[in-house]
Amino acid sequence: MKLELEGxxxxxxxxxxxIGRAIVEAYLAEGAHVATCDINEAALETLPxxxxxxxxxxxxxxxIAGFMTxxxxxxxxxxxxxxxxxxxxxxxxxEDIDPADWDACLTVCLTSQFHCVRxxxxxxxxxxxxxxxxxxxxxxxxxxxxxxxxxxAKWGVIxxxxxxxxxxxxxxxxxxxxxxxxVAGDRQRRVLEAKAQRxxxxxxxxxxxxxxxxSLKEYVQPEQIADQIxxxxxxxxxxxxxxxxxxxxxxxxxx
Numbered sequence: 267m268k269l270e271l272e273g274x275x276x277x278x279x280x281x282x283x284x285i286g287r288a289i290v291e292a293y294l295a296e297g298a299h300v301a302t303c304d305i306n307e308a309a310l311e312t313l314p315x316x317x318x319x320x321x322x323x324x325x326x327x328x329x330i331a332g333f334m335t336x337x338x339x340x341x342x343x344x345x346x347x348x349x350x351x352x353x354x355x356x357x358x359x360x361e362d363i364d365p366a367d368w369d370a371c372l373t374v375c376l377t378s379q380f381h382c383v384r385x386x387x388x389x390x391x392x393x394x395x396x397x398x399x400x401x402x403x404x405x406x407x408x409x410x411x412x413x414x415x416x417x418x419a420k421w422g423v424i425x426x427x428x429x430x431x432x433x434x435x436x437x438x439x440x441x442x443x444x445x446x447x448x449v450a451g452d453r454q455r456r457v458l459e460a461k462a463q464r465x466x467x468x469x470x471x472x473x474x475x476x477x478x479x480x481s482l483k484e485y486v487q488p489e490q491i492a493d494q495i496x497x498x499x500x501x502x503x504x505x506x507x508x509x510x511x512x513x514x515x516x517x518x519x520x521x
Contacts, residue, residue, distance in 0.1 A: 293346075363415065389442060442508070444494060
């Protein structure tokens with residue numbers, strides 16, 4: 267299927283590793299022009315040479331502004347914004363969570379998306395195929411015990427996405443959220459390891475418990491998330507907006 271994304275101008279936040287890197291590489295394979303940022307400078311340097319890259323902390327509004335301005339200047343405009351940046355946040359009972367950790371999680375997982383969007387919208391209005399993708403999570407649909415900051419942020423992402431779809435639809439800008447489930451990679455492993463340590467169980471027990479609530483007993487691959495994003499942001503997805511799209515193996519609960 268030809269997605270007609272050749273020459274598309276794309277920004278992906280946190281694109282040097284994991285899901286973000288899979289998204290960057292998928293757009294490059296389609297012939298798009300990509301700009302990305304990450305807090306990990308070493309990982310940024312391993313990206314292909316044609317990618318515009320800049321170190322930026324998505325918890326810092328000033329650094330977000332600097333990156334967005336430089337990226338759009340380099341690209342000569344913008345067609346697609348993928349708000350991928352996020353952190354896992356703390357694991358533990360709500361009464362034990364440090365308010366500073368709560369604030370940090372919401373800042374990176376939710377508020378950074380607001381900042382990126384507000385900088386991107388003027389350029390997106392000039393595009394003939396404008397699209398925003400916000401990374402949420404199945405935690406933003408079913409909740410997640412012991413991960414309240416993360417779940418709260420990801421529920422917020424869905425509200426932000428739906429509101430933006432309504433507000434920006436008249437400008438021809440569509441906005442959708444992606445809700446991954448259990449995604450293969452180091453970040454998911456660290457989350458499960460933290461839960462296992464907190465509960466005094468083995469990693470294997472916690473992993474089996476997590477998969478007991480999904481219909482398909484396998485990890486989602488980052489490339490599968492990238493595939494869904496590319497379709498939604500291509501001309502073939504031109505009438506899809508305001509949706510919270512799950513890529514989760516039919517996950518009914520996070521535990």
